[in-house]
Amino acid sequence: IPALEIRNLVKSFADGNVIAVDDVSLAVAPGEILSILGPSGCGKTTIMRIMAGLERADAGDVLLEGRSVLGVPPHKRNVGLVFQDLAIFPHKTVRENVAFGLRMKGVKGADIGRRVDEALRLVELPPATFARRMPNELSGGQRQRVAVARTIVVEPAVILFDEPMAALDRRLRDRMAIELRRIQKQLNLAAIYVTHDQETASMMSDRIAVMLHGRLMQLGTPLEVYRTPANRFVADFIGDMSFVAATVSGAENGRTRLDVFGNPLDLASDLVPAAREVTLGLRPEHVRLEPEKTVDAIVRGQLKSTYFSGGSFVHRLLLSDGTELVARSEKAAFQPGQELWVAAAPEDIRVLAS
Ligand code: ADP
Numbered sequence: 001i002p003a004l005e006i007r008n009l010v011k012s013f014a015d016g017n018v019i020a021v022d023d024v025s026l027a028v029a030p031g032e033i034l035s036i037l038g039p040s041g042c043g044k045t046t047i048m049r050i051m052a053g054l055e056r057a058d059a060g061d062v063l064l065e066g067r068s069v070l071g072v073p074p075h076k077r078n079v080g081l082v083f084q085d086l087a088i089f090p091h092k093t094v095r096e097n098v099a100f101g102l103r104m105k106g107v108k109g110a111d112i113g114r115r116v117d118e119a120l121r122l123v124e125l126p127p128a129t130f131a132r133r134m135p136n137e138l139s140g141g142q143r144q145r146v147a148v149a150r151t152i153v154v155e156p157a158v159i160l161f162d163e164p165m166a167a168l169d170r171r172l173r174d175r176m177a178i179e180l181r182r183i184q185k186q187l188n189l190a191a192i193y194v195t196h197d198q199e200t201a202s203m204m205s206d207r208i209a210v211m212l213h214g215r216l217m218q219l220g221t222p223l224e225v226y227r228t229p230a231n232r233f234v235a236d237f238i239g240d241m242s243f244v245a246a247t248v249s250g251a252e253n254g255r256t257r258l259d260v261f262g263n264p265l266d267l268a269s270d271l272v273p274a275a276r277e278v279t280l281g282l283r284p285e286h287v288r289l290e291p292e293k294t295v296d297a298i299v300r301g302q303l304k305s306t307y308f309s310g311g312s313f314v315h316r317l318l319l320s321d322g323t324e325l326v327a328r329s330e331k332a333a334f335q336p337g338q339e340l341w342v343a344a345a346p347e348d349i350r351v352l353a354s
């Protein structure tokens with residue numbers, strides 16, 4: 001049974017004018033870390049607050065280890081929270097901050113000391129150095145670790161992280177993401193991690209739930225969501241993807257024929273949805289630019305610019321309808337203004353509903 005599950009959750013605000021969560025179902029297994037990924041305002045925090053019992057759903061259910069907890073108050077749900085403000089007590093030492101939850105639970109003194117030390121070691125804040133410090137004597141990343149230690153020390157059935165690292169810089173965020181995952185796996189915790197940052201989500205999650213406007217758009221492993229995005233929004237939100245308009249012109253022998261600005265394209269038919277107007281999705285790293293037409297050429301475009309970034313060259317092309325297409329390559333062999341063919345292996349072309 002899942003550690004935590006939500007079923008058909010619905011929540012609106014402002015007398016029903018704002019639908020924050022629109023029929024979302026999700027489950028996280030013991031030992032699994034699931035990210036909820038989506039832009040600001042898509043309903044992530046509202047889902048977390050409902051899971052934690054801080055907010056009431058209009059409809060749907062929340063189950064902890066198989067049991068509905070709708071009537072259970074927050075402090076009696078076995079759920080740990082690490083939210084962005086971290087909620088560390090500024091006038092308590094690190095030790096007292098981490099011990100707080102254990103004291104509330106009535107754990108005995110000697111056990112508290114041992115468990116706090118264990119939790120601090122796990123988040124790599126050696127107790128001898130850090131236990132007696134005050135929060136203002138810590139860096140942002142160290143405060144983050146205190147917040148994590150304080151939550152794991154009470155051994156919740158599931159931990160909810162709501163953008164806890166949004167205030168940290170990129171490098172530190174990446175390092176903390178990897179560490180959080182290490183801790184989560186080491187303790188075999190179930191965790192839900194909310195973020196609007198697709199790189200963080202990909203890095204630390206077993207599965208990602210992509211949301212938009214209160215709805216679940218796609219649920220899958222980071223690789224699945226990247227390789228086979230369910231729609232244009234997911235494709236664009238997870239990494240970069242260029243979109244090319246195309247028309248279905250026929251289907252036969254298990255293949256579908258497409259027309260891409262007058263150029264024929266033949267693809268395996270199971271890729272093609274039941275629509276005449278479709279959108280082809282291409283990842284920059286899957287696109288080759290060719291001065292002459294090749295067998296896998298798709299469409300022609302004009303090179304607008306080339307720059308070097310992230311270890312390779314990024315080329316921007318303009319297609320005949322004015323849309324832009326991005327390609328990456330190891331070499332920069334072309335001149336701006338040059339007409340080039342865009343080529344890609346058929347298996348790297350996603351066909352999306354328009
Ligand atoms: P996210 O965490 O993904 O940024 P939220 O769950 O905070 O999104 O918000 C989802 C939507 O619900 C937003 O449109 C937000 O303005 C609205 N919302 C959230 N909380 C409230 C509230 N207490 N009152 C009114 N509207 C709210």
Ligand code: MG
Nearest residue numbers: 044045046163
């Ligand atoms: Mg939020």
